[in-house]
Amino acid sequence: MSESSQDPMMDIYIFETTQLLEQLEQIIINSEKSSSFQEDSINEIFRIMHTIKGSSAMMLFQDISMLSHSVEDLIYFVRKEKCINADYSVLSDIILESLDFIKGEIQKIRGGSKPDGSASDLITKNNSFLASLKEGNLGKETGEPKKKKEFKAVLYFEEGCEMENIRAYAVIHNLKEIADEIYYIPENITDDEKSAQAIQKEGFQIWLKSDRSYEEIHHFFAQTIFLKDLELAELPQPEQTQKLQDETQHAAEQNGEAAHNSLLSHQNMISVNVDKLDKLMDFVGELVISEAMLTNNSDLKGLSLDSFQKSARQHRKIINELQDIAMSIRMVPLSMTFRKMNRIVRDMSKKLSKQVDLKIIGEETEVDKNIIEHISDPLMHLIRNSIDHGIEPAEERKVKGKAETGTITLEAKNSGGDVLIIIKDDGRGLNREKILSRAIETGLITRPESELTDKEIYSCIFQPGFSTKDEVTEYSGRGVGMDVVSRNIGAIGGTISIDSVPDKGTTIILKIPLTLAIMDGMTIQTGKAQYTIPIISIKESFKVQEGSVMADINGQEMIMLRGDCYPVLRLHALFKIKTEITELSQGIIVMVEHEGKNLCIFTDRLIGEQQVVVKALPDYIKKFKRLRGLGGCTLLGDGSISLILDIGSLLENKI
């Protein structure tokens, strides 16, 4: 069974369950942080487990369904009994463990194989924990807590009996013998004279929880003296008692985070297969091109077509908007990816017994869906590394005079056409000497130390197989990981830079493009070939002035401009293109900038600026490793292909 041939039911099941699990994870981690499970979160956990149980049973995944059932039982108990003395961290562990199991199974299902894991161990564990909770919480009372029912009673006293409030108090007092939790309105029945009138008018309302049957409760109330009327109802859902409790206690416990509630609100969204979006994007791209082909059609040249031009402009405007929409559909906020890191931080800090706080900034930043998929793994690696290598144990931090709890900041922000993702920790920083010596040992660095900048040394850690850690831990140290990070980021056209200050921490900046699909480009011509330069990289273009060009000993030409020297790259020479324009003064110079470095590209002429749809070069072409300086290709208005220059690699070649 391949992924695409799965029936839609299965797709939906997988999609929904995955989302629910992510939500659940978030709730649990948030709750654990504030070390209290709020009513809302408990209800939400319950709801999620219940949904998963139901849908899994429907899809005939018995183990998942049974496991969710056991978790549901657990939560049900917690919800009912408001386990004040429960160990929340153990509870979280248990739920998360079950959650991981389900996640693993979903992964199998997605991969097309059968979910064959057995959940019986986990179920037993959950049940025994539940049993221990019951013992701890109920003490002598060992009866099934689930059998507790909730009742609402409204008592009306006979007119003229007087002192209704005192009578009500007596009722409550007697009620305490048979019911566990009692809430009533009006609340202040002993001290407040007015409550008597209220009871007289509206009756005395009581919410209670008891394991007695309806008949017994009814019998109890019926014994009340001067009782005129009695309304007794069994409540099917416990929310009302809780709501009332909240009201009566006037929300004494507002220490929990309210923020996560907003996440749980249902979103007005549909899920669409990414393939379809890709296709839509492709078609919109084609449409942009065909529009240009149409309006620039050579048949129209030299004709005066005012009305046509007007319609064409309108047409283009609509297409541009369509393009924007098509693009924005694919944009996804980073929040989900970022939040996943919470879990990693939690698990690792527990295991390594380090105290680590994850601070997330700018999670609403949006990037292309394709890109999101590529940065999840790198981020995970980087965060793991930060916790394992960067953040020191609490004692060590204390000695150094830092806060005992380490902080990792995960920040995303827009910067021009790129998104910056910054991972910053306040740990011990990178060990420059160790990296340097290991790099020289393994032959990564061959130049003398004096020629190297700190950044160059630090970036060695992104080389394959590089690890300074002497022992391999569960999380890191094998030297795989960091090179995977750089490879993954490189694959989406991003770059990594790293900086570190001893004992202050390490900062890693991932610079990733907003989207892979469309960019603004300047098309230039050299000989017969056309190339496109990303507009973002272009600083300026100018005709070269006589006398401002010089050459160094290696024959490298330089241009002097406003007192600065810039190297010249002759495109025709680099790409061995035949062109008549070889004199610098005949062509034009396009100055480009990348990561603070500048380069003057010499070309024949500029063709014009246009939005281009970026297409990857065929794999067959990419196999040739010698291919440098090309980032992809794009279709021009006339259907011909233009190659996109990759300024970063051009600069690397040059300098």
Next chain:
Amino acid sequence: MGDELRPDLALEEEDAQKNRFLVFSLGKETYGIEIKYVTEIIGMQAVTEIPQLPEYVKGIINLRGKIIPVTDVRLRFKKESKEYNDRTCIIVIDINETSIGLIVDSVAEVLTIPEQDIVAPPQMNKGISNRFIKSIGKVGSEVKLLLDCEKLLTEAELEILEEAL
């Protein structure tokens, strides 16, 4: 009755492609490609050159919005290059979901060569094109060199390695 026939039909369709070859010529020789690889045959197109590649990789073309690399089979087989004319064709083949265009002198026909007429290539010849010849088909008194399409694709990598050494 009709339903029962269906699985056979699928087989038949596969059968229809079996042992059928698209025959094209390069100079005096005629070559054959298994028809199942061929997606289409197009006339010569404007090819966008890509710098820094081996000579035989002519560049890329835009085939209805799809970017496809094209290689000149003549150059690939270390034959003399020949100027393209109106008989020059690009055979677009699809191997393991990779499309690639092959520039050939001309396309002749589609032939069925029965199994018994296909023999292994002689081992003595060490020529460059030999690597790509999977077998030899006999058609009447003529001989068609049957290409190993997958090698056409993968051998490129090997060559890079060799050059690097």
